[in-house]
Amino acid sequence: MSENINLAEKLALFSEHWSPRTVTHFNGHDIMVVKVQGEFVWHKHDETDDFFLVLKGRLTIHLRDRDVVLGPGELFVVPRGLEHQPFAEEETHLLLIEPTGTPNTGDTATAASQQII
Amino acid sequence: MSENINLAEKLALFSEHWSPRTVTHFNGHDIMVVKVQGEFVWHKHDETDDFFLVLKGRLTIHLRDRDVVLGPGELFVVPRGLEHQPFAEEETHLLLIEPTGTPNTGDTATAASQQII
Numbered sequence: 001m002s003e004n005i006n007l008a009e010k011l012a013l014f015s016e017h018w019s020p021r022t023v024t025h026f027n028g029h030d031i032m033v034v035k036v037q038g039e040f041v042w043h044k045h046d047e048t049d050d051f052f053l054v055l056k057g058r059l060t061i062h063l064r065d066r067d068v069v070l071g072p073g074e075l076f077v078v079p080r081g082l083e084h085q086p087f088a089e090e091e092t093h094l095l096l097i098e099p100t101g102t103p104n105t106g107d108t109a110t111a112a113s114q115q116i117i
Numbered sequence: 118m119s120e121n122i123n124l125a126e127k128l129a130l131f132s133e134h135w136s137p138r139t140v141t142h143f144n145g146h147d148i149m150v151v152k153v154q155g156e157f158v159w160h161k162h163d164e165t166d167d168f169f170l171v172l173k174g175r176l177t178i179h180l181r182d183r184d185v186v187l188g189p190g191e192l193f194v195v196p197r198g199l200e201h202q203p204f205a206e207e208e209t210h211l212l213l214i215e216p217t218g219t220p221n222t223g224d225t226a227t228a229a230s231q232q233i234i
Contacts, residue, residue, distance in 0.1 A: 051148075
């Protein structure tokens with residue numbers, strides 16, 4: 001079995017949007033890939049920073065007072081407690097990192113599956 | 118000031134090998150970029166997993182019983198306590214994540230600068 005984790009291969013395994021899949025674990029965090037398109041809900045995580053790295057496409061992270069726009073090879077960390085709303089006009093592929101068990105929206109049962117794909 | 122962190126732009130700011138630069142922080146970790154070529158020393162980190170994502174080039178992570186080979190868009194997490202030796206024949210660019218203050222080699226004063234580039 002190959003141990004290298006190819007992110008494009010992992011992303012080819014599913015098509016749903018806003019449904020992160022865990023590819024490995026790191027220091028109590030899930031390393032995840034996700035496909036997104038359209039806008040997610042406004043939310044915040046009081047207990048964790050939120051890591052976004054764009055692999056393909058373009059992601060706008062709306063903050064209450066400004067936008068952060070990310071292209072491929074660009075990342076941004078939303079500080080804990082800061083409200084944000086991700087938006088992607090075209091389908092966009094991301095690498096996400098969150099503590100294992102973190103709900104997507106910060107306040108509902110939307111944690112990613114713990115199963116590694 | 119642009120808040121998106123462009124990894125290629127950060128990597129263009131320096132040329133030294135095996136000298137990670139911190140680009141931002143995440144949950145008590147440094148998010149770092151590094152240029153590597155040749156082989157690093159065998160080492161392990163007893164207190165932390167070791168995250169490697171190849172951005173450009175090709176990285177071989179020698180483990181005592183096997184090799185893990187990574188190309189662009191591929192990642193591997195070396196579990197804590199596992200001896201490893203990174204090697205790159207050509208200059209290779211990586212995204213690394215380690216707890217803030219972690220020494221590169223696990224046992225000497227080789228922690229990356231905390232200053233964000």
